[in-house]
Amino acid sequence: MGKYQIIATAAMGLEALVAKEVRALGYECEVENGKVIFEGDESAIARANLWLRTADRIKIKVGEFKAYTFDELFEKTKALPWEKYIPEDAEFPVIGKSVKSKLFSVSDCQAIVKKAVVESLKQHYKRNGWFEETGALYRIEVALLKDVATITIDASGHGLHKRGYRIDQGEAPLKETLAAALVMLTNWAPERPFIDPFCGSGTIPIEAAMIGQNIAPGFNREFVSEGWGWIPEKVWDNARIEAEDLANYDQPIDITGTDIDHRMVNIATENAFEAGFGDLISFKQMQVKDITTKKEYGVIVGNPPYGERLGDKKAVEHMYKEMGQAFEKLDTWSVYIMTSNEQFEQFYGKPATKKRKLFNGFIRTDLYQYWGKKPPRNHNE
Structure with a gap:
């Protein structure tokens, strides 16, 4: 079993509730604005997705570092252990956001992170060409806040509020x-x-x-990480x-x-x-x-x-x-x-x-x- 840095994202004002739920599952955690961070193995990823009622989604933290230039963003992203997470046939789109950071162009940051991940995987899988991306989905996010880049992979797929029971709703549905x-x-x-x-x-x-x-609120739905080869089916x-x-x-x-x-x-x-x-x-x-x-x-x-x-x-x-x-x-x-x-x-x-x-x-x-x-x-x- 591996050890992963896991992030449960939370709406503003709900972080303390999410932390309480994470602790109830048996994991120590730290609370930051909009997120609760804890460490756990593959079963922690599955259990957090299934059980957390008040979190928005579960992400795996691949790395975090300061990035003031695009070169720095590229090199530090490329140095992360992508082969540990992303298989050769994976589909890995990159999304992004930037708040109060020198690298404010989100589309440029996304393109650079994508390129860095491709270069890292090319070295590992000894390939020259492009990747087909026909396999399981690993959605990467680069989030810049005050020049600190946090790079994660989304382990939920649809947000955790999608429990699967809502056939219809009114004009202003409550999440x-x-x-x-x-x-x-x-x-x-x-x-x-x-x-x-x-x-x-x-x-x-x-x-x-x-x-x-x-x-468990996630009992009747599927999660994107169920398709990841490195989380054994037995864990789910x-x-x-x-x-x-x-x-x-x-x-x-x-x-x-x-x-x-x-x-x-x-x-x-x-x-x-x-x-x-x-x-x-x-x-x-x-x-x-x-x-x-x-x-x-x-x-x-x-x-x-x-x-x-x-x-x-x-x-x-x-x-x-x-x-x-x-x-x-x-x-x-x-x-x-x-x-x-x-x-x-x-x-x-x-x-x-x-x-x-x-x-x-x-x-x-x-x-x-x-x-x-x-x-x-x-x-x-």
Whole structure:
């Protein structure tokens, strides 16, 4: 088994959650802006892809160095041990980005890294001509930040938010990784009731169900690194067997999603069936002001409309007010609402216990947290 530097990339504000997940898999890690770095063998690559709910993708770090000139970028890239990763028939496109660096032309950096990798592989495989690139995909990225080049290979393929259960979605779908983060930032446990009053295509309830039953989010999809010859098939088989063994399909869950739009309720129901929770999550068409329940000590997680468009602002603010009135009656429940509306607490009618800054795509939002009463010790026994 080899040892690899592995990077789990993360959306702004979610790095600490990703780090917590990496540690839960048994790996020590370091946290930087937008990424969590850890060391592991081939099975760590497979397990991270299968299990990390809040990371964007898994990358293998090939090298990192300072590069002020194109010559330096070429020579230092060429000196990296490419033969350890890239077979002779590999397809290896290069993508790039550059922030606050002297080498700011991304297309030039990509071309130079590609040329350097080709030269390195030519020496190793003793070839004169060009490579055919008909085999497995190894997507290389050169990322320059303040003149430091980090060179990685993407081990996920499609981003980790693509779990494979979303048949359809609404206009502004919430990323599955962020939906999972919203659930993980609450005090919810699978024995407690859970409601999403703005369920849209059902992403938050489905992610909650996967967390509740400890189902690996990547269990029903494929990853590009499954095609890499240097990760034995057995490694992936073992990682999937582990995920199957750890899933707790018998864990009862009480999860409800509601939405004002009946079309979204139908889409959410289909997506839940696709995810294997068809009979476990209930979806209903309902306005937030009509939500009532006799159940206690539950958790509400919602990503309501923000009123970003001018015409919607008044209606959305009125809805926040109705929401505050409806939820006031649920005094044992904890409520977590994510919105970019800075006056949310005013309309909702009370200050949050705690606020946490998050980004929904490029929109800066806050997660407003209202903590309900703690359940009595013997509540679920």
